[in-house]
Structures are given as structure tokens and as C-alpha cells.
Amino acid sequence: xxxxxxxxxxxxxxxxxxxxxxxxxxxxxxxxxxxxxxxxxxxxxxxxxxxxxxxxxxxxxxxxxxxxxxxxxxxxxxxxxxxxxxxxxxxxxxxxxxxxxxxxxxxxxxxxxxxxxxxxxxxxxxxxxxxxxxxxxxxxxxxxxxxxxxxxxxxxxxxxxxxxxxxxxxxxxxxxxxxxxxxxxxxxxxxxxxxxxxxxxxxxxxxxxxxxxxxxxxxxxxxxxxxxxxxxxxxxxxxxxxxxxxxxxxxxxxxxxxxxxxxxxxxxxxxxxxxxxxxxxxxxxxxxxxxxxxxxxxxxxxxxxxxxxxxxxxxxxxxxxxxxxxxxxxxxxxxxxxxxxxxxxxxxxxxxxxxxxxxxxxxxxxxxxxxxxxxxxxxxxxxxxxxxxxxxxxxxxxxxxxxxxxxxxxxxxxxxxxxxxxxxxxxxxxxxxxxxxxxxxxxxxxxxxxxxxxxxxxxxxxxxxxxxxxxxxxxxxxxxxxxxxxxxxxxxxxxxxxxxxxxxxxxxxxxxxxxxxxxxxxxxxxxxxxxxxxxxxxxxxxxxxxxxxxxxxxxxxxxxxxxxxxxxxxxxxxxxxxxxxxxxxxxxxxxxxxxxxxxxx
Numbered sequence: 001x002x003x004x005x006x007x008x009x010x011x012x013x014x015x016x017x018x019x020x021x022x023x024x025x026x027x028x029x030x031x032x033x034x035x036x037x038x039x040x041x042x043x044x045x046x047x048x049x050x051x052x053x054x055x056x057x058x059x060x061x062x063x064x065x066x067x068x069x070x071x072x073x074x075x076x077x078x079x080x081x082x083x084x085x086x087x088x089x090x091x092x093x094x095x096x097x098x099x100x101x102x103x104x105x106x107x108x109x110x111x112x113x114x115x116x117x118x119x120x121x122x123x124x125x126x127x128x129x130x131x132x133x134x135x136x137x138x139x140x141x142x143x144x145x146x147x148x149x150x151x152x153x154x155x156x157x158x159x160x161x162x163x164x165x166x167x168x169x170x171x172x173x174x175x176x177x178x179x180x181x182x183x184x185x186x187x188x189x190x191x192x193x194x195x196x197x198x199x200x201x202x203x204x205x206x207x208x209x210x211x212x213x214x215x216x217x218x219x220x221x222x223x224x225x226x227x228x229x230x231x232x233x234x235x236x237x238x239x240x241x242x243x244x245x246x247x248x249x250x251x252x253x254x255x256x257x258x259x260x261x262x263x264x265x266x267x268x269x270x271x272x273x274x275x276x277x278x279x280x281x282x283x284x285x286x287x288x289x290x291x292x293x294x295x296x297x298x299x300x301x302x303x304x305x306x307x308x309x310x311x312x313x314x315x316x317x318x319x320x321x322x323x324x325x326x327x328x329x330x331x332x333x334x335x336x337x338x339x340x341x342x343x344x345x346x347x348x349x350x351x352x353x354x355x356x357x358x359x360x361x362x363x364x365x366x367x368x369x370x371x372x373x374x375x376x377x378x379x380x381x382x383x384x385x386x387x388x389x390x391x392x393x394x395x396x397x398x399x400x401x402x403x404x405x406x407x408x409x410x411x412x413x414x415x416x417x418x419x420x421x422x423x424x425x426x427x428x429x430x431x432x433x434x435x436x437x438x439x440x441x442x443x444x445x446x447x448x449x450x451x452x453x454x455x456x457x458x459x460x461x462x463x464x465x466x467x468x469x470x471x472x473x474x475x476x477x478x479x480x481x482x483x484x485x486x487x488x489x490x491x492x493x494x495x496x497x498x499x500x501x502x503x504x505x506x507x508x509x510x511x512x513x514x515x516x517x518x519x520x521x522x523x524x525x526x527x528x529x530x531x532x533x534x535x536x537x538x539x540x541x542x543x544x545x546x547x548x549x550x551x552x553x554x555x556x557x558x559x560x561x562x563x564x565x566x567x568x569x570x571x572x573x574x575x576x577x578x579x580x581x582x583x584x585x586x587x588x589x590x591x592x593x594x595x596x597x598x599x600x601x
Contacts, residue, residue, distance in 0.1 A: 017045070019053050026061025039065070039098055046105040048112035052119050055109060063126050066099050070134050073099060103130065107146060113156035124164055132245045139245040141178050148182045151221065158221040166228040172244035173280065177254055179229050180287035186222060187294035216301040223304050226295055227311070231319035232284040241280055254280050282321075289321045296329050309333060309343035310379065313350045323355050334365055341369055342383045349386050363400055366390060368487045370407045375419035384422050384539040391430055401434040402497075403489035406482050409501040417510040418541035424516050425533040427499070428524065432532060435525040440499045512546055 017025075025042060028035035045058040073096045074089065109115050110123045127147050131140045151158050169175045243254075300308065312330075317323045330351065333344035345366070351357035366387065374380060391404055408423045408430075415423065431438055482497035499520075508514040524530050 017054070019057055022054060022057040022061070026057065026064075029061060029065055043098060043101055043105065046102065046109065048109050048114050052116055055119060056122065059106070059122065059126065062102055063129075066095075066102065067129070067133065069095060070099075070130075071136065099134075103127070103143065103146075107150040110147075110161070111150040111154035111156070113154075117160055120161060121164055124161060125168075128169060128244070137245065139174050139178060139243075141181070144175075144178050145182045145185070148179065148225065149186070152186055152218055152225070154221065158224050162221075162224040162228055165225070169244060170229055171242065173232070173241045173284070174243045174245055174254060176229050176232075177284060177287060179225065180284075180291040183222060183226050184287070184291045184294045187291070187298055190218075190298055215299075216304075219298055219300060220304055222295060222298075223308070226291060227315070231288050232281050241277065254283060285319065285321045288319055289325065292316055292320070293325055296326070305333075306340065306343055309340065309347065313347040317347060317350055323351060324357060327351060327357055327359075331359060334359075337368070339377055339379070341365065342374065342377060342379055345369075345386050346382060349390065363390070364488060367403060367407065367489050370404075370411065372411060372414050372419075375411075375415045375422075381536070381540040384426070384535050388426055388429060388535040391426075392433060394433065396434065398434065398436040399495050400489050401430055402437040402440060402494040403492045405430045405437060405440060405499065406492065406494035406497055407484065409499045410482070410484050412501045412505050416543065417508070417513050417546055418538070418543065420505060420508065420510070420513045421516055421541055421546075422535060422538040424505070424513070424520065425535050425538050427502070428519055428533050429535070431520070432524040432527065432530055437495075438525055440494075440497065441502070441520065510546065512550065 022042070022045065025035075025038045029038040029042065039062075042058045042062055045054045046062070047055070050058075072092060074092055075096075106123050106127055110120055110127070115123075124147075127143070131144045131147070134140045134143060151161050154161075165175075170179070296308070312326070317326065320326070326347065330344050330348045334341050334348055336344075348357070348359065348362070352359060352362070369383075374383065377383065391401065405427050408426055412420050412423055431441065480497050480500070481493040483491070483493050486492045502517060502520050505517045506514055508517070519533075522530065
């Protein structure tokens with residue numbers, strides 16, 4: 001006969017229960033059904049406002065109580081089928097409601113900023129065990145979705161909980177699968193208006209920044225999760241696809257049919273395990289792609305935006321089912337300009353070279369990024385290596401190669417020594433790859449563009465129209481026809497100019513720069529006698545690297561300055577031919593002016 005369910009009388013106030021009394025209540029609940037009234041009392045202590053040791057003791061007792069009963073608990077939509085089982089069905093339904101209340105309390109404790117990390121880890125492990133067992137031994141996707149929702153919308157930083165998930169549970173293929181599904185739902189249903197009714201917003205006009213910070217925190221938490229979920233690798237085999245919930249229905253859900261595209265796999269009739277792995281990999285790639293595409297559509301904060309762009313080409317693009325889907329996101333990022341464009345360049349370059357993306361204005365945008373500030377950017381090393389790769393093609397028009405060479409040489413006059421080294425290496429490679437622009441290295445004043453060695457193309461023709469460009473005639477000496485402020489390489493006038501800036505750095509105050517610049521005086525058109533410079537050796541340079549290299553450099557001859565007699569002046573008379581210095585007369589004039597001014601007073 002089932003015990004009668006009656007809410008216990010509150011003989012004691014909640015604050016009067018100690019750890020020993022809670023432990024005794026838990027033992028009574030586990031020992032006999034006659035103490036079922038201890039269940040609501042123990043549930044009342046699972047709260048963010050309760051002391052941690054009270055929450056811990058109540059959680060352990062309730063976990064031990066509910067775990068063996070999970071297979072018997074009816075679902076929310078279940079109904080009684082026999083009149084004889086009516087009393088038992090009511091009892092189990094009541095237990096189901098208390099279990100749901102227990103789960104809700106655990107989620108509140110998990111997301112509360114008042115909960116310490118040790119208790120959060122225990123709560124997370126308890127919830128994940130219920131995810132494994134509470135749905136007839138199948139993965140409880142709805143409970144896991146609520147768990148991720150509590151982490152994403154938590155008022156406390158989600159880093160600790162996400163790290164726990166990554167270290168303990170993201171190695172299971174089903175956990176990763178349902179994580180991508182939940183993240184896609186979060187991103188698809190995310191709307192800024194959902195934060196307009198937030199209680200943190202104040203009516204005094206200062207609530208806007210707090211609303212923005214709440215929204216940014218949610219997007220940041222989503223990025224913590226999606227960036228920590230490892231995608232499935234092509235080398236994964238059956239032994240690597242371990243599941244958290246190993247039920248047959250869960251395996252069928254992951255390895256089920258993926259659609260018409262999978263018919264080719266069926267026709268070949270391979271090994272059953274290999275087919276299952278192939279299906280799981282295909283479905284995982286699809287969920288991975290949908291989750292990332294949905295997330296990139298959110299209004300990302302600037303710090304998250306930059307971090308996404310930095311990691312996209314290595315961590316995301318190789319694992320997408322169709323990487324071309326990122327073209328809109330990357331092209332819009334590349335059009336932003338500044339450091340954002342530099343960060344988007346890596347992923348855009350991967351799509352263009354490996355996946356056939358066509359971007360007509362790519363070189364115009366790349367040309368616009370060549371500004372002095374780029375040589376102080378954090379990710380300049382990667383940018384310069386990509387710039388060198390983009391200028392490697394032999395099919396590059398002569399006017400485009402000349403524009404990049406001239407723009408880089410103009411930057412030689414304003415960049416630090418480390419920037420001058422990387423520019424020199426880039427110009428060296430451009431001149432070696434494109435012999436048609438070698439005439440820019442040395443061009444005398446008064447040489448017309450039609451009489452020189454430079455070849456004409458559409459860029460040169462566009463630059464030759466003086467009425468449109470306002471350029472001066474070529475035969476006028478002392479005029480550089482290159483327009484450094486022009487953003488279009490066709491209209492820059494580089495083919496009518498020369499790399500006179502190289503001669504300036506031959507006398508650079510930094511010895512490594514002047515020594516390296518001498519290599520540009522060689523005949524780089526003879527490829528058999530020259531080699532390309534590895535830009536990566538100079539792209540991450542700084543004052544520290546240059547100074548360290550010079551200090552470790554072995555010097556054979558050291559310039560010395562000595563005098564047989566102590567000098568009486570800073571400069572000798574031979575230093576200034578035709579000039580004489582009369583120190584005595586100068587002193588007399590100074591003394592005379594001083595006496596005169598004294599008399600006037």
C-alpha cells in the first residue's frame with residue numbers, strides 16, 4: 001500500500017536545520033517510503049540563497065533518491081490506463097513534479113553568481129547524469145538544452161562551466177551533436193528586443209549600457225561554448241565516437257539517414273560500422289555548419305568579432321560542410337577596413353585559393369590596407385605573409401605590381417626599422433617575380449613612359465590621361481607622378497614613377513636596413529642567380545629583435561676616433577671650408593653688448 005503524500009508540518013524554521021539534521025532527513029527518505037514527506041523539505045534547501053553545505057547535503061540525498069526511480073516516473077503527458085493503478089499513478093506523477101522542481105532548482109543554483117565553483121561542478125555532474133538516465137536511458141535533449149540555456153544566460157561568467165563541459169563531456173559525440181543543435185536554436189531565436197524588459201535597465205537613462213552589456217555577455221558565453229566544442233575529424237573511427245548515452249535510439253538518431261546525398265554511400269554497401277561512422281560525420285558537419293552560420297549572424301561585440309576572425313581559417317573553415325557560405329560574412333568584414341580587414345584576410349584568402357571564391361575587388365581592398373599603422377598591428381606577421389602570397393601570381397598585371405611596389409616603397413619613409421626590413425623583402429620579391437616593373441628601380445628624370453623599358457597596360461593608359469588625373473608631364477624633372485592618397489591602383493600613377501625611396505634607405509640610420517637595401521640594386525630579373533626572400537623572417541620584427549641581432553653579430557672592424565691632442569672646439573676648421581670662427585671677437589661683442597645694456601638701465 002502506497003504511503004499517503006502529505007506536506008510536512010513546519011515544526012521548525014528553515015534556518016534551524018543543521019547539516020546533521022539534513023543528513024538524518026535524507027537517510028529517513030532513502031530508508032522508507034513512510035518518510036516521503038521529507039522530500040519537499042529537502043527540496044526547499046536546494047536554492048542559491050541556502051548555505052552551500054546545506055545545498056550539498058540535500059542534493060546528495062535527493063540524487064540518491066531520484067536516480068533509481070527515473071525509469072518508473074511517467075512523462076508529463078502520460079495518463080493512467082487502469083483504475084487499479086490510479087493511486088500509484090498519482091504518487092508517481094507527484095514524484096515527477098518534485099523531480100522537475102528539483103531540476104529547476106539545480107539550474108538556478110548552477111547559474112547563480114553566489115554559488116561557489118566546487119558546488120557548481122557537483123551540480124553540473126548531477127544534471128549531466130540525469131541527462132543520461134532521465135529519458136529512458138536515451139539522451140535527454142530537452143534537459144540538456146535547459147542546461148546550456150542556464151549557462152548562456154547566466155549572470156556570472158560562464159568560463160568555468162564551459163571548461164568543465166569541455167574537459168569532461170565534449171569528448172562524447174552525442175553531447176557535441178546536441179550542443180550544436182542548442183546553440184543554433186539560441187542564435188536563431190536571439191533578438192535584441194528580448195533585453196528591453198530586463199530588470200537591470202533603469203529609467204534614468206543609464207540602463208542602455210547595462211542592456212548592451214547583458215546582450216554582449218550572452219553572445220560572449222555562446223562563443224565560449226561553440227569555440228570549445230571540437231568538430232569531428234576525418235580520422236575519427238568507431239572507437240573515437242564514444243557516446244555519453246549509449247542507448248540504441250540515441251545511436252540511431254546520430255547515424256540515421258542524412259538524406260538523398262547519402263544514397264551513394266548505400267549503393268556501395270560498405271562495412272556497417274564504416275557506414276555508421278560516415279553518416280555520423282556527415283550529420284555532425286551539418287550541425288557544426290548550421291550552428292556557426294547562425295552564430296555569425298548575431299551582432300558580435302568587437303572583441304568577440306576580432307577573436308572569431310583570427311581563428312576562423314583554422315578552427316572553423318576546414319570543418320564546414322560548405323565553406324563558401326562564409327563569403328558574405330568575410331567580404332563584409334574585409335570591407336570594414338583597418339585591423340578588422342587584416343584579420344578577415346586570412347579566411348578570405350583560404351576561400352579564394354582552396355574553395356574557388358571570386359572576389360573582384362580583392363586587390364583594391366588589399367591596396368587600401370597599406371598604411372603606416374599596419375606595421376604596428378598585433379597580427380602584422382600573418383598579414384605580411386599573406387600579402388606576399390597574394391602578390392606571387394605571375395598573371396598579376398604590371399600596373400598592379402608597380403602600384404604595390406611603389407606604395408610599399410613610399411611607406412619606407414615613415415615606418416620603423418622593422419617595417420623597413422619587411423618592406424624591402426616584399427619589394428625584392430615583387431621585382432623578382434615581375435620583371436616588367438624593374439624599370440622603376442632606376443629611372444632618370446625626363447624619360448618619357450613610352451621611351452622607357454616599362455610596358456604599358458590598362459593601368460598605365462588610365463594614368464596617362466593628364467586631363468583626367470591632373471598629372472604633370474613626364475619630361476618635367478623633380479616630379480613624382482605617384483599619388484599615394486589614391487585608393488585605386490589603376491589611378492595611382494605608379495608606372496610613371498620610380499622607386500627613389502630605396503636610395504633614401506641606403507643611408508638609413510639603422511645598419512641592418514641599409515645593408516638589406518643593397519640587395520635591391522642587384523639585377524633581379526635573372527632568376528637563376530637570385531632567390532626569393534622569406535618574408536616570415538622579417539614580418540614579426542621589432543626594435544628588440546633588431547637590437548638583439550646586432551648585439552650577437554660578430555664585428556670584424558670597429559670604427560675608432562682618437563686625437564693626438566685635446567680638441568679645443570667641437571668642429572675643426574677643415575670641416576667647414578671657407579668659414580672661419582673668431583671666438584675672441586665674438587666674446588668681445590657679447591661683453592660690449594652686455595655693458596651697453598647695463599648703462600641703458
